[in-house]
Amino acid sequence: MTVNSGDTAWVIMSGALVLLMTPGLALFYGGMVRAKSVINMMLMSLISITVVSVLWALFGYSLAFGHGSQWLGPLHLGGLGDLVRTLTDNGGTQPVPALAFAMFQLTFAIVTVALVSGAIADRARFAAWTVFAALWCTIVYLPVAHWVFDLGQVTAGRVTGEGVLAAHGLLDFAGGTAVEVNAGIAGLALAIVLGPRVGFRREPMRPHSIPLVVIGVGLLWFGWFGFNAGSALGANGLAAVVLLNTQLAGAAGIGGWLLVERWRDGRPTGLGAASGAVAGLVAITPACGYITPTASLAVGAVAGVLSAFAIGLKYRFAVDDSLDLVGVHFVGGVWGTLAIGLFATRVVNPAGGDGLFHGGGTGLLGHQAVGVLAVLAYSFVATTLIARLIDRTIGFRIPRDAEVEGVDFTEHAETAYELDTRTGSGSFLAGHHTPGGRA
């Protein structure tokens, strides 16, 4: 398909918007942990930018979006470089240069990997996380992205070679399955393999900075407009509906969550408002391109309510999913993906479908459920195997004494806040360097 400047401009801009979500996530997650784990939490997000970008250029884009089988693209090393030949006509289904699409999708892969780190706050070896990020991106994210996001190529006026779930009829506009369900259930698997933190279910482990959480959620929300409306892959009416739907669901998510807190706990919390926004945004991610603005309000509000209840489950099952990957991303992702089967209407998107409430019967709901189950099962099993492998070989957790002292200092020789203004606590050893940091 021939590219045009308006659509290209929007997708280029959207790639930049989505990249902002990862530092935003670093702040969101960093505020939610205790003061002794902030650096580690933020670095797990930042290193994901490096790991995934390198993999993407070497083979990641090719495996996820190259046209191979329905299950996986071809392993075409350095394939990104070849895309400079398709800057004006990309041979695909979208009116944007393939490289703009490759950059846009790279930012999705980065933030999805970074999301998983929320399950293992306070206790992971940084080297182990870095290895995990590379393996998980390659073995879990790239295939799943291919199943869901590869919309095929146009040959002789027909679309062929879609990913297996897309071909099966799964509607997932911006990643309810490939991003949210995938990262959410991977977080559960990782939390099970690593085990709970010292003091889990005994100490409250309150977030050390709600203001950081709120700054983070602001950046996430802003970036999410690129994530969702950019997934229209054009500057058009569909992108406009998606933009509005995204806004409405995030807003309704806050309301839903705070109502639950007011009713259940007596008082609405800052962390609840931030989490509710994310829950609403997560749920609208798959649905935003297929449902009406009114339905988006319902999807967001229900997501806020469901997630507010779901975050308590980890205490019942004694799984330390530290920053609520399951409660927010998995539950929100499942709900949003299934909600398409209820609320979808071709009035919004002729390329979509009609859900149960729009005379489409239960067929679409079935396709959605199959998509969720496929991603859930593959991600959980593959993530468990990767995490076990890393734990058995190089070890995934820091020692107990290091965890109690704080992962920031023991893994990074840094603390987030140096508040001690006293003098006389040490003396300078000129030129002396201890390999490995601490003497």
Added chain:
Amino acid sequence: MKLITAIIKPFKLDEVKATLEHAGVTGITVSEASGYGRQRGHTEVYRGAEYRIDLVPKVRLELVVRDEVVDDVIDRIVEAAHTDRIGDGKIWVTSLDDVIRVRTGERGIDAI
């Protein structure tokens, strides 16, 4: 010379400090503390989970006074810090061998 140590509820610090000034106390040392007494802790609900918090935040006051004013100071602290609710705190009194003012080197009662 006696060291009076008082553990009180944090929000009572202002009133206790004011009444001690009227009693002619020349200096106090205040620090944040946490702990529990017969009240034990309290329960707290946050983010879908309920916790028992054993260590409750308190303020610790330390002041060195002459023997004659000990009873008056104790009465004033009790009156100002009293709420009649559980967890009002505790006061204890310790005898001191000596007190020294760092600037002048004065010792004993002169250093208070």
